[in-house]
Amino acid sequence: MIETPLTATIQPDGKPLDVTGYERVGGYQAMRKALNMTPEAIIGEIKSSRLRGRGGAGFQTGRKWEAVPKRDEPPFLRYLIVNADEMEPGSFKDRLLLEKTPHQLIEGVIIGAFAIQAALAYIFVRGEYVLALERLAHAVVEAQARGYVGRDILGSGFSLTIHVHASGGRYICGEASALFSALEGRRAIPRARPPRSAVSGLWGKPSVVNNVETLCCVPPIIERGANWYLGLSHSVDGGTKLYGVSGRVKRPGLWELPFGTPLNEILFEHAGGMRAGYECRAVLPGGASTAFIVPENFDVRMDFASVQKIGSSLGTGNIVVLDQRRCPIGLLRNLEHFFAQESCGWCTPCRDGLPWVERILTAIEAGEGKAEDLELLIHHVSFLGPGCTFCDLAPGAMAPLGSGLKHFRSEFERHINEKACPWHDTKDAWT
Amino acid sequence: MSTVEQDFVHEPLGPRLRHQIATIARHAEDKRAACIDALKLVQKRFRFVSDVHLAEVAALLEMTPAELDGVATFYNLIFRRPVGRHVILLCDSVACWVMGGAAACAHLCERLSVKPGETTEDGRFTLLPIVCLGHCDHAPAMMVDEDLYGDLDAARLDDILRRFR
Ligand SMILES: Cc1cc2nc3c(=O)[nH]c(=O)nc-3n(C[C@H](O)[C@H](O)[C@H](O)COP(=O)(O)O)c2cc1C
Ligand code: SF4
Numbered sequence: 001m002i003e004t005p006l007t008a009t010i011q012p013d014g015k016p017l018d019v020t021g022y023e024r025v026g027g028y029q030a031m032r033k034a035l036n037m038t039p040e041a042i043i044g045e046i047k048s049s050r051l052r053g054r055g056g057a058g059f060q061t062g063r064k065w066e067a068v069p070k071r072d073e074p075p076f077l078r079y080l081i082v083n084a085d086e087m088e089p090g091s092f093k094d095r096l097l098l099e100k101t102p103h104q105l106i107e108g109v110i111i112g113a114f115a116i117q118a119a120l121a122y123i124f125v126r127g128e129y130v131l132a133l134e135r136l137a138h139a140v141v142e143a144q145a146r147g148y149v150g151r152d153i154l155g156s157g158f159s160l161t162i163h164v165h166a167s168g169g170r171y172i173c174g175e176a177s178a179l180f181s182a183l184e185g186r187r188a189i190p191r192a193r194p195p196r197s198a199v200s201g202l203w204g205k206p207s208v209v210n211n212v213e214t215l216c217c218v219p220p221i222i223e224r225g226a227n228w229y230l231g232l233s234h235s236v237d238g239g240t241k242l243y244g245v246s247g248r249v250k251r252p253g254l255w256e257l258p259f260g261t262p263l264n265e266i267l268f269e270h271a272g273g274m275r276a277g278y279e280c281r282a283v284l285p286g287g288a289s290t291a292f293i294v295p296e297n298f299d300v301r302m303d304f305a306s307v308q309k310i311g312s313s314l315g316t317g318n319i320v321v322l323d324q325r326r327c328p329i330g331l332l333r334n335l336e337h338f339f340a341q342e343s344c345g346w347c348t349p350c351r352d353g354l355p356w357v358e359r360i361l362t363a364i365e366a367g368e369g370k371a372e373d374l375e376l377l378i379h380h381v382s383f384l385g386p387g388c389t390f391c392d393l394a395p396g397a398m399a400p401l402g403s404g405l406k407h408f409r410s411e412f413e414r415h416i417n418e419k420a421c422p423w424h425d426t427k428d429a430w431t
Numbered sequence: 432m433s434t435v436e437q438d439f440v441h442e443p444l445g446p447r448l449r450h451q452i453a454t455i456a457r458h459a460e461d462k463r464a465a466c467i468d469a470l471k472l473v474q475k476r477f478r479f480v481s482d483v484h485l486a487e488v489a490a491l492l493e494m495t496p497a498e499l500d501g502v503a504t505f506y507n508l509i510f511r512r513p514v515g516r517h518v519i520l521l522c523d524s525v526a527c528w529v530m531g532g533a534a535a536c537a538h539l540c541e542r543l544s545v546k547p548g549e550t551t552e553d554g555r556f557t558l559l560p561i562v563c564l565g566h567c568d569h570a571p572a573m574m575v576d577e578d579l580y581g582d583l584d585a586a587r588l589d590d591i592l593r594r595f596r
């Protein structure tokens with residue numbers, strides 16, 4: 001039997017447990033245990049568990065918490081921020097946790113806030129997640145009524161206020177430093193680093209930003225220990241992961257599986273393989289900002305290091321499948337349209353480069369591309385790559401494009417040579 | 432938009448809404464931090480944020496109207512132009528695109544006689560494209576007002592639209 005600490009308390013009907021129901025299945029025991037530990041001991045346990053952030057970048061959670069000034073060091077005002085912005089196209093894992101197990105997230109927030117001695121926590125939720133916002137707000141009120149949130153939690157001397165914030169809506173808000181600007185009531189523009197946010201983040205105070213799934217991992221780790229958590233994994237990093245699949249597979253959905261489960265097992269066992277009449281061309285392993293993986297590499301383990309080794313990245317671990325009935329150039333145009341639209345416009349390469357990329361792809365798809373357009377696209381991939389722009393939005397946008405230019409070279413050339421899209425007939429088709 | 436509705440948006444915010452905004456501003460770390468919440472409250476009541484209301488909110492939060500407008504126009508879910516009685520947010524991101532999102536868009540445009548971004552003649556619907564709604568395993572997906580719908584096909588779309596007749 002595989003253990004599933006993230007989803008174990010999710011009910012078959014999908015309705016979230018209320019605070020009493022959550023306590024009945026062992027909820028808030030980890031919080032009680034944590035409040036009797038020192039912050040250092042909690043951080044030590046999280047470090048030993050090798051929990052890496054589930055928001056995409058895979059930063060070690062324990063190390064992130066450790067970078068915040070110790071509890072007797074100023075400034076004493078610090079913030080814990082939950083990144084529930086989930087706008088990475090193809091990603092739907094955080095919504096499941098927010099809607100179906102809000103108390104586990106809140107318990108993770110309390111433990112995380114105690115570990116970094118933050119008296120204030122913000123849960124930054126994208127505005128479209130209406131049901132999640134409702135259920136979270138309700139769960140916070142319930143937790144307050146129990147004395148788990150508020151002043152002097154269970155006589156520990158530790159106090160915590162939790163605010164739930166509904167975003168105004170923009171992909172860049174998910175970038176940790178842009179998120180600070182958004183919470184401060186400004187345009188969500190990323191900030192220069194250094195200073196690191198552990199030292200100067202929201203309103204210039206030490207701040208930690210963690211993904212929803214990351215914080216939901218915390219209560220089980222504290223309750224059952226780092227060794228147990230490490231043992232759940234098939235990789236060097238600890239635990240389980242909410243993997244998802246969308247596209248023309250038999251059973252699209254989400255599954256909590258050991259960290260490092262092979263991609264082909266996820267695609268062909270859990271998602272049931274392709275539907276009749278569809279073949280898999282390639283996948284985006286973790287959202288729009290990840291490079292394509294082609295079938296010859298489907299034996300890759302879905303952990304940070306293994307996916308990186310084959311030139312892509314784990315991202316959110318929510319997989320989008322491209323089948324043979326859709327045009328790969330059309331798919332790239334769709335992705336780059338998203339990135340061009342969502343660019344915050346702060347730095348020139350991204351603000352000007354992404355719309356240019358979108359225009360070139362649109363022209364090629366329409367059969368109006370020229371041979372030199374491919375060189376232009378390749379040029380953009382390096383010009384907007386890692387280190388050239390102010391934040392990681394632009395490099396993320398180049399990941400599928402760079403790999404697409406490699407894997408779909410002949411499809412690009414066909415569009416240009418035939419002056420038409422070979423998939424023209426399926427463009428507006430339902431199937 | 433009918434004249435009745437135009438009068439409606441030129442109404443001042445009113446004491447209740449002003450009080451609500453002042454309250455969230457007081458509880459915020461800094462007044463301007465309340466601006467997204469405040470604009471959303473205005474929008475909930477008036478469906479979009481008019482220039483008059485923007486100026487009123489700006490004054491309450493001690494911001495200039497230009498400053499507040501800079502923030503308001505940055506975010507996708509703050510509407511600075513009038514919208515219909517129901518807002519359809521149709522996902523145009525990648526998983527929906529693979530699953531026939533373009534067909535869903537064409538179908539809605541045909542049924543409503545609008546292009547994406549437009550409002551129907553009768554002011555009932557505004558059709559807007561939106562970024563991935565986190566419902567990718569049920570693509571194509573959309574929201575109408577606050578409700579999420581997935582597994583869209585022509586029949587299901589017609590059925591959903593009928594509910595708003
Ligand atoms: C453009 C952009 C958008 C992002 N969006 C999200 C998001 O929606 N949710 C998220 O958790 N992280 C997002 N991230 C990653 C965050 O910057 C940050 O690394 C993460 O929230 C840290 O949490 P973790 O350490 O728990 O993974 C985004 C990054 C970039 C560059
Ligand atoms: S890379 Fe793009 S999104 Fe990031 S700061 Fe520059 S313009 Fe903004």
Ligand code: FES
Nearest residue numbers: 522527564566567
């Ligand atoms: S891509 Fe449409 S809901 Fe995710």
